Amino acid sequence: MTVLEVRDLYKGFGGVQAVAGISFGVAEGELLAMIGPNGAGKSTCFNMLNGQLRPDGGSVHLNGRDITGLPPRDVSRLGVGRTFQITATFGSMTVAENVQTTLIAHHRGLRGLWRPAAALHRDAAMALLERVGMAEQADRACGVLAYGDLKRVELAVALANDPMLLLMDEPTAGMAPGERVELMALTAEITRERNIAVLFTEHDMDVVFTHADRVIVLNRGKLIAEGTPEDVRANRRVRELYLGESAEAG
Amino acid sequence: MTGQIVVQFLTGLASAASLFLIAAGLSIIFGVTRIVNFAHGSLYMLGAFIAYSLTQRLAAGTAYGFWISVLLAAFVVALIGVVIEILMLRRIYRAPELFQLLATFGVVLVVQDAALWIWGPVDLMGPRAPGLDSAVDILGQRLPEYDIALIVISPVVLGLLWLLFHRTRWGILVRAATQDREMVGALGRNQAWLFTSVFFVGAFLAGLGGAIQLPKGGADLLIDLNVIAAAFVVVVVGGMGSITGAFLAAILIGELQAFAVLVLPESTLVIMFLAMAVVLVVRPWGLLGRPMGEHAPGQAAEPLLRPATPRARLAWAALIGLLLVLPLIAEDFTLTLTIEIVILALFAASLHFIMGPGGMVSFGHAAYFGLGAYGAALLATTLNTPMELALLAAPVVAGLGALVFGWFCVRLSGVYLAMLTLAFAQIAWSVVFQWYEFTGGEDGLLGIRRTPWADDRIVFYYLVLAACGVAIYAMRRMIFAPFGYAVRAGRDSRLRADAIGIDCRRFDWMAFLVAGAMAGIAGGLYVYSKGSVFPDEMSIPRSVDGLVMVLLGGVQTLSGPIFGAAGFTWLQDEISRLEYWRFILGGTIIGLVLAFPQGLGGIWRQIEALIRRRRATGIEAGR
Known part of the structure; x- marks a missing residue:
């Protein structure tokens, strides 16, 4: 079943058409990688999916529901988890509190004025942290964690609102090669067991070809190829783009 | 009727002049050093007082003496600004922005009492500018000649500043620093010199603003806070760091006030701040400002917020207990x-x-x-x-x-x-x-x-x-x-x-x-x-x-x-x-900020960390 359905998305900045008519879908339990050179329109496209940017044209549907142009907080409430290229967590809270805050938000409990938040959803938060391998560091401040660990926390936070879709912008950027494989393997495992649809952008081709079920390739705001990692690897236009190979002159 | 409107318009332009000068100085200083200088109004006040004293002494009654006094006053204020920068601000550029603000407010208090001590508590009437002391007739209405001088001065200063910022190496450096903070860091040793010189120029403009309004407003001990509030409005409406923006905003505010007097004299103070509120809601970074990063002042890395420890609870209980029995032991006062x-x-x-x-x-x-x-x-x-x-x-x-x-x-x-x-x-x-x-x-x-x-x-x-x-x-x-x-x-x-x-x-x-x-x-x-x-x-x-x-x-x-x-x-x-309590309070604030740039709460944490470390080493030694 298709979770995310993107139809004919457009976005321009001044004279530049950053995204010029892109359509694709992501199915349940599927890991879809979005790749392309710098400036291909990946980030712009991504930011339109979760509402940070409003598209000029086209539509975004989540489980058949039109979410085009909704602000990020509404998109989140409809079941979309998000991780960022540069991790965004709450530095003045512990690892567990980061997840707890998300859980409280998910259960619409943020208006509570009296009962201490520290006791709320603690077990659920610990279970999530256990799943991403961060349970031991649950009571450390987020501000002092190693970057790789921060990425794990972000994954736990993104999972906390029980999403049907996970949007991950360069999930392994800034990590050591060993950590990258580990984190993506973990992500793949979790998304399969929860049957979540995942869309991620990535520069590391090893990560893409190892973990993605399907790949879409963007260039200059347009979709130029789509298919299994093998198909895409063999695609002439993709090879031209990445390797500068020109199969035909002109 | 038309005459009245035209004259009121010109009056607005005239009152915009000194607003523009002080706001331009504030804006330049903020642009480069990121310091919100509360003391800028004090520099303006000093400009007025010093110009008053100078006009009394230097060739009193001649046009030559008057204008020399004005410029000299601005120069003296610029030097005072440099002294403040070198003695105080230079030491706290790395402190949280709010502490810098606090220190400049300490300067406000100190200057207030210094001015009280030197010039006394009586409001001083400014001398009329020789040669410009009558009025001209415009469509049947009278406009003071000095207002015309003021109307001319601000575009001239704007032009000179434009030349300074676009035609000199120093100016280009300042503009670059305003737009890119990281570049400032890359300057290395030159940074201190750049900041000091920026303060010189900013303080000069504040002093000039205070001095040129002397014939119209005189000098008194309240203008520092009144004018700083107005200057903040102008800078924010124009856009932080934009001089042309400050110029436009000063005219906007000057005109609004000039016409508000005609319609509803009680609204002059309110109208300025209302204008600011409207502009900020429509254009959050002012007329010609540029968005700043997601950075709030005083926001260093926030530490964890923890509930009270048992010992802290005990301390609270003790404090509350003391407060409860206080009436039994304490005197009335x-x-x-x-x-x-x-x-x-x-x-x-x-x-x-x-x-x-x-x-x-x-x-x-x-x-x-x-x-x-x-x-x-x-x-x-x-x-x-x-x-x-x-x-x-x-x-x-x-x-x-x-x-x-x-x-x-x-x-x-x-x-x-x-x-x-x-x-x-x-x-x-x-x-x-x-x-x-x-x-x-x-x-x-x-x-x-x-x-x-x-x-x-x-x-x-x-x-x-x-x-x-x-x-x-x-x-x-x-x-x-x-x-x-x-x-x-x-x-x-x-x-x-x-x-x-x-x-x-x-x-x-x-x-x-x-x-x-x-x-x-x-x-x-x-x-x-x-x-x-x-x-x-x-x-x-x-x-x-x-x-x-x-x-x-x-x-x-x-x-x-x-x-x-x-x-x-x-x-x-x-x-x-005490008579000069502001001086003491201001001095205390400045002293505390210089001694503890991270706040008194910060010291407590440092001591705690020290005790913990000592205890930890003690345990290790005991093993």
Whole structure:
């Protein structure tokens, strides 16, 4: 079943058409990688999916529901988890509190004025942290964690609102090669067991070809190829783009 | 009719001149050093006073002597600016921005008393500019010749500044530094020189602004804070760091005021701040400003917020116990002082609520204290409302104010938010100050009596203690409750908070409401402790008092504002009988900031860390 359905998305900045008519879908339990050179329109496209940017044209549907142009907080409430290229967590809270805050938000409990938040959803938060391998560091401040660990926390936070879709912008950027494989393997495992649809952008081709079920390739705001990692690897236009190979002159 | 409009238009342009000069200086300094220089109004005031003294001595009565005096005064002020920069600011460029602000406010106090000592308390009438002392006829209306000189001066200065910034190496450096902060760091050794020279130019412009308005406005001890508020408005409306923006904004504000006088003379103060509020809501970075990064002042890496440890709980219990038995052991005046301290501790804690967890710095928190105070006082004096009801109404009035003002404020961030809070506080202040029939204006409202059962000082003491204690405790609970987490989440990372479905703006707004209502409780109690209320309770110095309390106590700790309030109120009480107490207070603030750039709360943490380290090594040694 298709979770995310993107139809004919457009976005321009001044004279530049950053995204010029892109359509694709992501199915349940599927890991879809979005790749392309710098400036291909990946980030712009991504930011339109979760509402940070409003598209000029086209539509975004989540489980058949039109979410085009909704602000990020509404998109989140409809079941979309998000991780960022540069991790965004709450530095003045512990690892567990980061997840707890998300859980409280998910259960619409943020208006509570009296009962201490520290006791709320603690077990659920610990279970999530256990799943991403961060349970031991649950009571450390987020501000002092190693970057790789921060990425794990972000994954736990993104999972906390029980999403049907996970949007991950360069999930392994800034990590050591060993950590990258580990984190993506973990992500793949979790998304399969929860049957979540995942869309991620990535520069590391090893990560893409190892973990993605399907790949879409963007260039200059347009979709130029789509298919299994093998198909895409063999695609002439993709090879031209990445390797500068020109199969035909002109 | 047309004549009147034309002349009024020209008057507006003339009054824009000195506004433009001081705002341009403020803007240049902020652009490069990122310091919001509260003392800029003091430099302007010094410009006026020094120019006055010089015109009395230098070839008095000649045009030549007058203009030389004006320029010389600006030059002297520029040197004073350089001294301030080298002796004070240079040491604290790395401190949190709010501490820099605090230090410059210390300078305001010091300069006030220095000026009082040198020039005395009497307002000085400025001399007329020789050769420009008559008026010209324009369409049947008369316009002072000096106004024409002023109208000419500001575009000339704008032109000279343009040349300076576009045709000299120094100017290009300044512009680059304004646009790219990292470049400033890359300058290395030249940075100190650049900052000092920027301060020289900025202070020169402030001094010139003060000096050229001398024939129109004279020199007095109140112009520093009046003009700094106006200068903030001009800079913010024009856009931080934009000189052309400051020029346009100065004209806009000058014209608005000039025509407001014709329509409704009481509205001159309000109109300026209203214009600012409107511009900021439509263009959050001012007319010609550029968006600044997601960076609020005073926001260093926030440490974890932990509930009280058992030992801290014990300390709190001891403090509360002491406060409960205080009436048995203390004399009357100690009790009176303690009442004031407890009330102001609530005021400071409410300011901390939005500044600390909320990350929103308010330069105008006195507005809500004052709204609570005037709300209660007006109910008591006009409707004979009993104390109990008036005290309950105080937070409602203040909360309503916070709801309205906050709606605008939470749309901005950082310095712009702080400036808008100041603007709203000034609106509230000017309404109270100028609406004589309703609020008594400067004379205040007197004779507000407590209900008979609470008339006794000791009973009232317990009432204050209970009300403030409950209010402070409630805020503490909120900070550790989900609501507080939501507010902190928005402060720590807007991006993440948005992505997990938190409506940050709404929570900021609610935090504003809570802080405002709590300040209102403090204001209401304050009225009944004093029996009177004056516009001072919502003026800039009162707002700054709150900032000083919070910052000295430490923004990161929840107990900070309470101890800050106690220390500050006690100190002020100790020295307020002295003639030059502002000098002492200002000097103390500057000294504390220089000695402890991370705040007094910071020292406590350092000591704690030291003890812990020592204990840790002790344990290891014992093994």
